[in-house]
Amino acid sequence: MTILIVLVVLMAFVLLSYYIGRKVKFAIEGIGIDINDRIKHIVYWIIYWSIALSFIFSNILRGISSTDNFITETSKIIGAIYLGFFFYSILILPLVDLLKFIIKKINFKITIKKRLKKIYCNGISVFITILIILTFGAWNCQHKVVTNYKVNINKNAGSLNSLNVVMLSDVHIGIGVRKNGISQMVNSINALKPDVVVFCGDIFDDSTTTELKEYSRDEFKNIKSKYGVYAITGNHEYGAGNLTDTITYFEDANIKYLQDQSIKIADSFYIIGRSDQGQGGNSGHNNTAPLNEILKDTDKSLPMIVLNHRPDKLEEAEAENIDLQLSGHTHKGQLFPGNLIINAIYEDAYGLLKKDNFNLIVSSGYGTWGPPIRTGSNSEIVKITINFNKP
Secondary structure (H helix, E strand, O other), X not given: OHHHHHHHHHHHHHHHHHHXXXXXXXXXXXXXXXXXXXXXXXXXXXXXHHHHOHHHHHHHHHHHHOOOOHHHHHHHHHHHHHHHHHHHHHHHHHHHHHHHHHHHHOOOOHHHHHHHHHHHHHHHHHHHHHHHHHHHHHHHHHOOEEEEEEEEEOOOEOOEOEEEEEEEOOOOEOOOEOXXXXXXXXXXXXXXXXXXXXXXXXXXXXXXXXXXXXXHHHHHOOOOOXXXXXXXXXXXXXXXXXXXXXXXXXXXXXXXXXXXXXXXXXXXXXXXXXOOOOHHHOOOOOOOOOHHHHOOOOOOOOOEEEEOOOOOOHHHHHHOOOOEEEEOOOHHHOOOOHHHHHHHHOOOOOEEEEEOOEEEEEOOOOOOOOOOOOOOOOOEEEEEEEEEOOO
């Protein structure tokens, strides 16, 4: 059944890519470049399909060789950019075709039709619009913001009156976040003077090369945090190579990796890390421990902060009197109008949700998956000021 779904999706992708390729060719001809003779026609389609299929090609290459190389990396990056182009082309081109059909059926004056045809210009104006959207999305993706929240927890936390938590999720080191991006991220974390730092999953994914994992490990050692750095799995960690090896990179960087574990910090509060079930629940870790089992030796009179990659299992967290859950995964849709869709899936797809004594904060993430583009959200670091013993 899974193979059938993959084949259907692949076929749909190829057919839609062909539709886009025809439109691109028509637009190129509209600016006076003739590619209709046999040789130019063949060359065009070879170049186009090399770009359109490069994301799939790179995954096949990596599956065969299981090693990182220039061809695989380059194909992955080109393919990821094409995915953004594909997304907005499929969103916009059919609407333009529908509009053209309607205009043909409406008895406009010849002068108006000529003006509209000139604006359309064989589709060049449409592709210019798409490129402007992608350029803005790429710029927006690289300009990270700090999002601030204040949360009151009506519990005593030992000698602590407050706690400065810096949270990151969905970094997706690889296509959009490379060596300079990793270093900048660490510097940004340290600039916030955190008491504790938490990574809520999807730090690595299938585009994270061994070189970038090693660089991350060395850079993560430079994170300055009073009570340490903690991390959990996201669904993409299961596709980033052997999970045990992935965890080793974090632990070698002095990051405590929590897998369905609870840890007391400074005799004042708990951080509870929940393992993700993996992509589609097929990672071999879909039997994650229930929260009440993880908390069986926990003093619930102290503040409890849960790290759960996905913003789900809220009823379970509420039932166990969790004070704060930190999640990511949604990217806040990443590409507009994906942010509208994701809001319909989760009770809280982004931001702060407060239900009695339970608080949930969902981050849009630091990096991106697939296209290194954001049009429906910002790339962010989350800074949370927690005040204790306050209603």
